Amino acid sequence: MARRVNFYATGEFNRAVERREDVAWIREKLADPASRLYPIWRLRNYVSDPEAPRPVVLDPDRRAALVEAASTVILLGIEAETTHFLVDISHLDEAAANELGHAVDLRAVGVLMPQREGALLAYARGLTYWHDRHKFCGACGSPTEAKAAGHQRQCINPDCGIVQFPRTDPAVIMRVTHGDKILMARQAVWAPGMHSVLAGFVEPGESLEDAVAREVHEEVGLRLTRIKYFSSQPWPFPSSLMLAFSAEATSEDFTVDEAELESARWMTRQELLNSPEDATFKLPRKDSISRRLIEDWLRLKF
Missing domain, CATH: 3.90.79 (Nucleoside Triphosphate Pyrophosphohydrolase)
Structure with missing residues (x-):
């Protein structure tokens, strides 16, 4: 396949x-x-x-x-x-x-x-975003210039000459389920009605699996088991690599961190299949890996 x-x-x-x-x-x-x-x-x-x-x-x-x-x-x-x-x-x-x-x-x-x-x-x-934000050397402050057909930038200071390479920010995104329910959440800044799975950036010194567990516990207070890698997607808005996982919650009881989320709720497959796709509830955009995580879960039994 x-x-x-x-x-x-x-x-x-x-x-x-x-x-x-x-x-x-x-x-x-x-x-x-x-x-x-x-x-x-x-x-x-x-x-x-x-x-x-x-x-x-x-x-x-x-x-x-x-x-x-x-x-x-x-x-x-x-x-x-x-x-x-x-x-x-x-x-x-x-x-x-x-x-x-x-x-x-x-x-x-x-x-x-x-x-x-x-x-x-x-x-x-x-690549354009990276070039825009690396026009000066982070070590000595001198201007940098593009090299290697635009895939590097080098400090023009001969006493420095540091070469920089394009960077991508790793972020985990996770489908959290408990039995036959999936956790859907929303942030207040999103478009009206839009809900999605949880996500967050990986911190220095942290494995991807540890980031999944930490982000979920920080945002909704849930503990996880069976954390499994799913797939990945570049998301250059502005410079992320989304690393998708599935995980099982040990309990349905959660508490929303209101500094991170506006709301969260468990939903069944039938509730998602009946989504009105309007300002009261809608799934994430079709080009996102969050949408693929959800649709993959829907296909497990349907």
């Missing part, structure tokens, strides 16, 4: 690591009309139509000037002999940026796109 690829994961995509230091090859591919150059403006990806979104690629007749002025150009990889690049055009003012198409928050349209296309735009967004 083929491995299922979660939304925003590039899967078996050739990231062309061996080409990142090949400056002549990169220049050749940037000039190749067959290459696909994806513009991004202030962390907004370009799509052709927000209602039926497909990635916008720069027109070969216009892209030379944009590449020359771009703050960052990143080699994403190669697929079917086509080379893919990210071009950060955040230097443009809003009027000039709008001439290239619809610059949108990927979270608003990603679920409407083919999985691989959404994954490439998410990959581009995640």
Whole structure:
């Protein structure tokens, strides 16, 4: 059985690591009309139509000037002999940026796109976010510059020269069940009605399983058994890797930490299947691993 690829994961995509230091090859591919150059403006990806979104690629007749002025150009990889690049055009003012198409928050349209296309735009967004926040060296404060086709930044201070690599923040997300019920919770900042499973960031010196147990106990006071890894998903909003687990609670009795959650409740499969999907109750978005955790549990008996 083929491995299922979660939304925003590039899967078996050739990231062309061996080409990142090949400056002549990169220049050749940037000039190749067959290459696909994806513009991004202030962390907004370009799509052709927000209602039926497909990635916008720069027109070969216009892209030379944009590449020359771009703050960052990143080699994403190669697929079917086509080379893919990210071009950060955040230097443009809003009027000039709008001439290239619809610059949108990927979270608003990603679920409407083919999985691989959404994954490439998410990959581009995640790298852009990292570059935006590492323009200066954390050790000496000097400016940094992009290296390795956009996959490194190096301090320009010759007495320092520290090289930085893109970072991802690990976060655990967990489906907690007790018998034939699943725990659903919501945060006050979420859209009206939206409920999901619990999640939280991994702390230094902590295993993933320990993070699962700690977060659940902190947020609802439950103890867990049978903590099992489920799957993972890149979530570049802004820079997380979601590591999903399932776990069984030792009791149904919980207490909500109101500093973390607005509410929580146990729900049966039938209650979830009858979800009104409105402002009173709705499941998490379809491109999220939280949704997959819930749907996988629903399929266990249905």
